[in-house]
Amino acid sequence: MKVGIPKGLLYYKYKPFFNTFFEELGAEIIESPDTNKDILDLGSTLCTDEACLPIKVFHGHVEKIKDKCDLILIPRIMQIYKREFICPKFCGIPEMIENNIEDLPIITKAPIYLFSSDKFFKWAYETGKILTKNFFKIQKAFERAQNEQKKFKEGINDKGYALKVALIGHTYNIYDTFINMNVKNKLNKLGVGVITHEVVDDNVKYLEIKKLFKRPFWTFAREYYGFISYALKESLIDGIVYLSSFACGIDSVIVELIKLDFENVPFLLLKIDEHTGEAGFDTRIEAFVDMLSRRKRGNLA
Ligand code: SF4
Known part of the structure; x- marks a missing residue:
């Protein structure tokens, strides 16, 4: 068969x-x-x-x-x-x-x-x-x-970059390089490493979400929120890039939750649908990386 x-x-x-x-x-x-x-x-x-x-x-x-x-x-x-x-x-x-x-x-x-x-x-x-x-x-x-x-070992954890971002999004957005226009590659070329939520143990993510008023109903919400909370606490990341599907109800809740609870963290929301143009995508990523670099230099000065 x-x-x-x-x-x-x-x-x-x-x-x-x-x-x-x-x-x-x-x-x-x-x-x-x-x-x-x-x-x-x-x-x-x-x-x-x-x-x-x-x-x-x-x-x-x-x-x-x-x-x-x-x-x-x-x-x-x-x-x-x-x-x-x-x-x-x-x-x-x-x-x-x-x-x-x-x-x-x-x-x-x-x-x-x-x-x-x-x-x-x-x-x-x-x-x-x-x-x-x-x-x-x-x-x-x-x-x-x-x-x-x-x-099977999942997840991305780039090493050796001066800047690092949490790349958040559903597996099928993160690992399908056509859908995401190879966003990891674009970030790497600009000197930014990427880490994804799978590299952090589930038990750690469960501990992090305990601070929420209520345990999230959605698996994706628990995983992404728990990971970001841990990564910021351990200073693993300089910012967050969220790859979101247009018309995804779950993403719309998670994005607001993250923005609300981690409001001072640089955050780039990249919405993708069948009409997303690569030029606009690139410009936004470049501007975000530029801001991250200036912020880091400012912190070091
Ligand atoms: S609505 Fe969101 S979570 Fe559901 S399949 Fe689409 S992208 Fe995935």
Whole structure:
């Protein structure tokens, strides 16, 4: 069986798990290409205008591979951690894809709860039985895939730069260099290193959010807020660059929370959508870096 894996949404985070799982079940993996203009245009045409850019891009990835495979992974991720949720768009992504794209092969629809191995195995079983009737084979594939995922080290932590910024944003915005116009590279070329939230342990982030009136409902909010709070306390960063998807409700809450609680910290909000022009993007980054440098020189004087 040929299994299609669209390179969008949380692909960058869970690729080791999903690829291993399907390979262990004997499938041939067909990954979509890296995001490009064609995929973006396809996604923008197929998807409703109101959706955020990553959802549109995901549509483009599915359209690109749908005729080459027998099954496509559409990860309906409901929860990553207990008592927290991710975006509602993840919960409804199979329905969005089904309604917007015609002539699809089989798509995966079972919900994914990552915080519990038993609940996660339910997804594996529901999905795995499309490929094999052998329960033990599914169980073994699931265990191997979990082991591969555990070995995967995420995050960026540049060393040797005079200035350093926290690069905040969803995995699919940070690691998709087409979507973000290679923002890390742009910062590095201007002499600015980057650190992302994954390099700080989850337990540390949990401790940091205790100062909030209420534990954040959204996993992304806890991760980004907790990381920034810790990074500032430990003087790891000179500023914050937030890469946000236009029309992302979750980002709009997190951005305000960060601006409110860390108001004296240099903050650059870069909103991205299908119309974002690279020239304007570059100008804003350059102006921000210039301000960071002057601020640092001022502090040293
Ligand atoms: S979290 Fe924001 S960017 Fe991500 S899918 Fe949801 S709305 Fe889109």
